[in-house]
Amino acid sequence: MTFVQLFLAFAKIGLFAFGGGFATLPLIEREIVIGLQWFSHSEFLELVAISELTPGPIAINAATFVGYKLGGVWGSAIATMGVCLPSVTLILIVAHFLHRLEGNIWADGVVRSLRPAVVALIAAAAYSVAGRGITDIWGIIIAVASFAVLRTRKINPILVLITAGIAGIIVYL
Template identity: 50%
Template sequence: MISPKLFLSFFKIGLFSFGGGLAMLPFIQEELIKNRGWINPKEFIDMLAISQVTPGPIAINSATFLGFNINGVLGSAIATISVILPSFLILITIAHFLERFKNSKYVEWIFSGIRPIVLSLIASALYLVGKESILDIKGAIIAIAIFYLVGIKKISPIVGIIGAGITGILIY
């Protein structure tokens, strides 16, 4: 009986998450950890790590990973389909009406209002992940250094991940 609940949970996450996978993380935390109790914060951090290093969008990777943890292969398929279904339906609807409203100031206002919300959702995800995964000053220094190197100095994120992993192994 978990399949309909799994579908509804991930459909809701997909429906109300604007701004991509990172903006989706607070919704996943709220729905799967707090509301459903299907995963714990440590599993959430594991999901995030695996979703980030696996090719593909983080939202789909997260849904696939969590669905599998919750209900095996069937859960994986249900979570993946249900998290992308709202976007698919919304895009089909928007495409139908786009020509009529593409120059509307109201549409422009809506997207201008959504941008700060997406930024705040990503900041919330950053706080959530940092709170659960940065446990001491050494971890904070590694996180800040990688943020600086990837965000400011523009090194490859892959190099940053590998570098952080090697540094973590050496320090810990």
């Protein structure tokens, strides 16, 4: 792993990070686990958990964590800059030409049509995380209970994750 590779990997992830952090997980898995093999599948689950447990955008959190693990503080800074660069560059370009983009045809048309892909990508992420992360009856119970709480109460998801983690300590210790 060189810092150039790290930067480019996350710039690629940042360039195709449509539809929010959840939808970006399959891309991160593809690049970091399957492609470059910097993380194992179980390390990827830890990466997802840490990115979800920390406030802030998931893709940024993931970049910082991967970068830190591979190259310390410098690695985390480079990976984070890599993931931010494409969107910031695009924002600056679009902001410059904004007066010509009347009605925002791009946002209404193409980006809207990406939404079925966003659903498919999140479903693929759920399939992957469930496949390796739910291994016994306790996993199923925690997943179902968390889902019920998340759907019926207005509660911060991070609190649900922490509660599930504490349940994990009790069950698996």
